[in-house]
Amino acid sequence: ETPEEVVGGALWYYFIHKKVLGPQLFIDRLYVDPKYRGRSYGEALVIRVLDLEESSCTHAQLVAPENVIGFYRKLQFSVIQTFRDEELQGRKFALMSRPL
Template sequence: MIRAAVVDDVPEIRAMIRELAAYERAPEQAKATDAQLVEALFGSDRAAYALIAENDDPKEVVGYAVWFPFFSTWTGTRGMHLDDLYVRPEARGGGHGRALLAGLAAICVDRGYERFEWRVLDWNEPAIGFYRSLRAELLDEWTMCRLSGEPLADLARQAPAR
């Protein structure tokens, strides 16, 4: 079963975020608090949305997806960026990942989003194989760039007066 997340799901989402960070070899980077997630997913200035994957018997949360819309100047339309897709190890192979992605694809189609994009670590062969089975295009020619911490602050100090 796939459903929209509700506020009561936040502690479980936060726990799975930490599980995902550990799997991706970066547990120290998962710092989001319940309060931050409540604000981001359900606050008045919502930053993202989440879907939950559940088993029916016993009823338990086994996965989640967090996404947010973006705008493409090339297509002139919105798209969806999938930030997190995670299914707990004991539930993998049960179709939950495919069901989460299908639910997200349906949101894209319903809203007229022309692109559904996400990133995958280059060493995550099981995920890459899964995405290829869905006929996802892997865009090897793009390199993600990031500013954070002191480099971000340094560049911000160079901004013209506002």
């Protein structure tokens, strides 16, 4: 790796869930280049996003494909519900959350 290489990225935003949980941080996308996977870059990205959260947020949420649920569980996310996306050939996903 060189300092100029981009190995991954994250996209997140804040929203207010007035009826249940209050202000939320939602991690919309997380990506690490396949040649850099297994080197803790994904974990570092999630931790950095959580460190940047607004102090008013009570929870972080995300939707994870079935194959990476274990990765997020290691970062203290819990499965709230699972579902299949018929537009994506019935792939299974999990809505996950963790308190901040």
